[in-house]
Amino acid sequence: MFFSDINFLLLFLLIFIPVYAYVPSWAKRFVLLLGGIIFYAVNDIIVLPFILLDILIVFFLNRGLEFAFDKPKLRSFLLRLGIVLQIALMIVPLFFTEHYFIGIGFFAVQFIGYILDVYKGVCPATHNILDLANYALFFPKVLQGPIVSFPEMAKSLSKPAGVNPSKLEKGIRIFILGLSYKVLLADRLNSLWNGVQTVGFQSLSTPLTWISMYSYSIQLFLDFQGYSLMAIGVAYMLGFTLPVNFQSPYMSRSVGEFYRRWHMTLGQWFKNYVYIPMGGSRNGTKKMLASLSVVWLLTGLWHGISVHFLMWAGLLLICIILEKTLFKKLVRSENIILKFLGHAYVLAIIPMSWMLFAIPDIDRIYIFFMRLFDLQNYFQPINVNSTDYITYLKDYWPYLLGGTVCCFPIVENILVKTRVSMTRFISFALFWLCVYIIMKNGNNPFMYVNF
Amino acid sequence: MNKLIRKAPLFLAVYVSLAVMFLVSQYENPLKHYFPGFAEIVQQLAEDTIYVANLIDVNLIDPRREQNTVHVAGVNIDIENLEDINIDDDHGDILAVTEEPEPETDPVFVPIPSDGSYTPRDSFGTLTEGPVDESYFDDAVFIGDSRTVGLSMYSNFENADYLCDVGMNIYDCMDRDISFRGNEHTSVREMLSVRSYRKVYMMLGINEIGTGTADSFCEAYSNVISEIQSYQPNAIIVIQSIMCVGKSKSDSHRTINNPRIYERNEKLSTLANNTNIYYLNINEAIADENGDMPANYSFDQVHLYAQYYYLWRDYLLQHGLR
Known part of the structure; x- marks a missing residue:
């Protein structure tokens, strides 16, 4: 349940x-x-x-x-x-x-x-x-x-x-927002990701490979953020306050910043119980590198004992170490071009790291990246339908668009923080829309299979 | 207003990028290698605009004018038989017309192979299976679920029609809302009553495998075939066996398993009369010696990877009916 x-x-x-x-x-x-x-x-x-x-x-x-x-x-x-x-x-x-x-x-x-x-x-x-x-x-x-x-x-x-009424209302708003993230967007985008896996990475066109990578990144955020919001919302309804788990992470300028804004409570846990006890960043570079490595090794293992999680954590570790040593000044610079480059770098490297996270099989990761950059010298694609991305875009553009918008804090600010009857009405409508969609899928006799 | 002015660069950027995309789509350039369908999208957009413009134009015409036919979106409608068309009297609009699909070719036109191998359908003789080339599928339609959707994307039978949808099953296949050639809301029934085919290939049965028994399934199948025949009296119906699933799926799922699939296939094969209804056992091309789909053919053990659709395709080419 x-x-x-x-x-x-x-x-x-x-x-x-x-x-x-x-x-x-x-x-x-x-x-x-x-x-x-x-x-x-x-x-x-x-x-x-x-x-x-x-x-x-x-x-x-x-x-x-x-x-x-x-x-x-x-x-x-x-x-x-x-x-x-x-x-x-x-x-x-x-x-x-x-x-x-x-x-x-x-x-x-x-x-x-x-x-x-x-x-x-x-x-x-x-x-x-x-x-x-x-x-x-x-x-x-x-x-x-x-x-x-x-x-x-x-x-x-x-x-x-x-339970008190004003907290109850705010809790309900937060909960409905999370529910909508999950039901209206993340679950829909999930079928895109399933779809491309069913086709097989070896037969994806390069545009579709990119689309699926970004779609998965959006889906993962909305799914997890949706769950966290629902948790915070339910707790709020009961009069408890749970900490925030995400702060628009895709708006970060560096990988380090991204992980201070993504699954924040886990990041803080590792900081408090591993990183700082091991020396942290105040006791010289060597200790910092050692403690960072241990933190990311453990983060990888915590997600699952598997090589691809270690690769995922390893890639992020490399990025973060580079940011903390060689590119320290660049990351902190207020120069507008460097800021822009920082955002571009995060939006390129993080979705790619999610692919290491999402694909459990090294061979398939290899094929995925070969298709992503269309390196036909190293991997020859098989039976590609070169217009497949049009089919997918036609089916999924509303969810991709909606999902992208929800990666910014604007939706959250409007639906949770404003207390006008309009947003109350929107929340109400969203709730019943979610229920409708859940019921529709649930009452479908072919729910478990929709081939 | 101030806000709008401040946002102006954004709108400008959007328009400029659209214009650039349009120009890019028009000329030969390396991007075309990556976005081969882009020119088609632009083309389609233009066509859609013209189509909509036409519709608006038509709606302005009073249908009760002294004219025998109205030309709407490529379909000639006889005004004398307007009883069939739903007319909204208040506005004088032809409501039914907007739902009428636009056939790409003349509905009665059916290309006939020039090699003389074609059997006229006035009297159905027993056809024999044998290798054919791709032009055999020029007058064929495929009706099916997501696996047929896959076939439509990865078979490279460019000339065949595909009336298929993810989740389609034998009980809803005639009415289900499907999209076909840019027509977003149509149904198999509607399309079969407008277009004409000589071969109807069907593969249904995996979605409803948990529903009913093999007998009730076949009864429904048989009813659908009868209805298709009423729209397509000149077509042969080819029942393709339900494709088997992978062993891990078969072993772990209560209903989606190969024993059930083979039970239903057995029953399906009895529907064939070998004059105008045939049965093709696709699993001959897919299944391994145990009757399972090999594990490396599929991600979810139900749908073939795109790279293996050639097995199905080649089987169909090897088992043409003539």
């Missing part, structure tokens, strides 16, 4: 929010936990016991860290045990089952952060397991983030503010 699921929209949310709003405040925490458990169980009941067990372990481990404040050896053992357990939770299932554990990467990262915080004394270990469970299973963020640290949420979890 994802947020764009009709059961979530018209069943779970419609029941949960009134119940949560009208139960007495002492019961809110229990209702919230119940909601989280139901939400997770609907998605993946097999993993739920492991998650609950993990919550127990982390709770007692952190209490142990506090009790053993004068035994450094025991403390470092507990710390390592905790981190290894979380990593094991991420990795071990990969070796035993084909089953993908939803949201497990997010659990692990947040718990590692919490254990480290307690170890360093940044925050005390919680005495209330209910808060910890609510933090882990908080259903708006349980599947795909945003990543929040425990201290950020602890206060609002132990004394839930409850």
Whole structure:
């Protein structure tokens, strides 16, 4: 049950929010936990016991860290045990089952952060397991983030503010915007990407290769940003504030800046728990390079244990290192030409890096890039329909155009931040349009297959 | 107004770039190698404009004038039989006319191969399968789902017509809203009633594989064939077998699997009467020795990669009917 699921929209949310709003405040925490458990169980009941067990372990481990404040050896053992357990939770299932554990990467990262915080004394270990469970299973963020640290949420979890009308309205607006990104744009563009993969990269015309690359880049942003907005929106409706995950990343001027604006909560996590502890940028170039390399190696592995993710992370690492050393002045320059070149560079290199991210197979990556630059000396295309891009443009131009516009902050500013009845009406209309489209696809007896 | 003035450079840039694109499309240049269809788009735009202009023009004509026919978008309409055409009395518009498709060729014109190999359709004799050349498909139409859409893009049978759509199935294939040669909203039924063909190639059945039984599917198929025959009495119908899927798909999917596909194909083959309905087992060209589509032929194990459409194409060329 994802947020764009009709059961979530018209069943779970419609029941949960009134119940949560009208139960007495002492019961809110229990209702919230119940909601989280139901939400997770609907998605993946097999993993739920492991998650609950993990919550127990982390709770007692952190209490142990506090009790053993004068035994450094025991403390470092507990710390390592905790981190290894979380990593094991991420990795071990990969070796035993084909089953993908939803949201497990997010659990692990947040718990590692919490254990480290307690170890360093940044925050005390919680005495209330209910808060910890609510933090882990908080259903708006349980599947795909945003990543929040425990201290950020602890206060609002132990004394839930409850639902208030103005927050509810803003939350609904944010949620609808995210839903529209996902349902109206990202899901449509996804079928373009599927389409070109079905044709096979070896038979794409060069223009279509470029179109599909940019289409995928837009789709990935809208999908993830859509999800984050929905999460933030639902949390807001319930009276919680989750951090922003994206700030129009495609408007950046360098790759480094891009990743300060893309999946920001993950970036901040790596900064706080890996980059700065390893030395960061204030202790000389060598330490900076080492810590950057480790951060990007881990980022690659976090997305999946696979060569293409490492290639993706490697490319970005190279770009960022170059930006931090050789081209430091160019990146910071306010010269208008350099600014323009910076944008052009980001809009060229990032979509290409997404191709490394999206295509799991090295041979197919090679073919894709050969078609992208039409290097016929190295790869001879097979049975290309040279006008295929016209067919695709005809079908997808509204989504490509809409998606491009949504990469700028303008839509968000209009629909979320202005409080006039016009935008209220637009949000309302967008919601029912999304529901209509979801229902249409859902009621189609050929939903799973549309060949 | 100030805003507009400030935005003027932007509009100017858009117009200039459009003009440059237009010029680029008009002359021989290296860009044509990358954007071969561009000149056609411009051409199409011009044609569409003229078409729309024509329509507007026609709508101004009073249909009840003393004239026997009105020439609308290439179709001659007999005014004496106007009962069939929906007339909006308030405005005097011919509403039905705007929906009438514009045939590219004279509807009754059917090219006949000059080598004398053609069998006239007044009496259907049993045709035999054998190799043919591409001109065989000049008077053919392909009706089908996304796989036929793929065929239309990657078979290089330039002269055949393709009435196909992603998601098409035997139950909705006649009514489904499809686009055909620039006509964005038409249907197989509409096109078959306007155009004339000698060969109708069909491949349907993968979308509805989870619906009904092999018998109910074949019954629906048979009904569709009867309807097609009522529009195309001179055509032979060629039922192409449902193409098999890859092994991983077949093993993992509840309904989209090869046993089901072969069961339905078996039933489909009984619809053939070998006078005007034939059955072609396309899987002879696609399937491996186990009857599965080889894994490296397809990304999703359902649709062939573009590079393998030649298998299907060559099979059709090897198994022409005459």
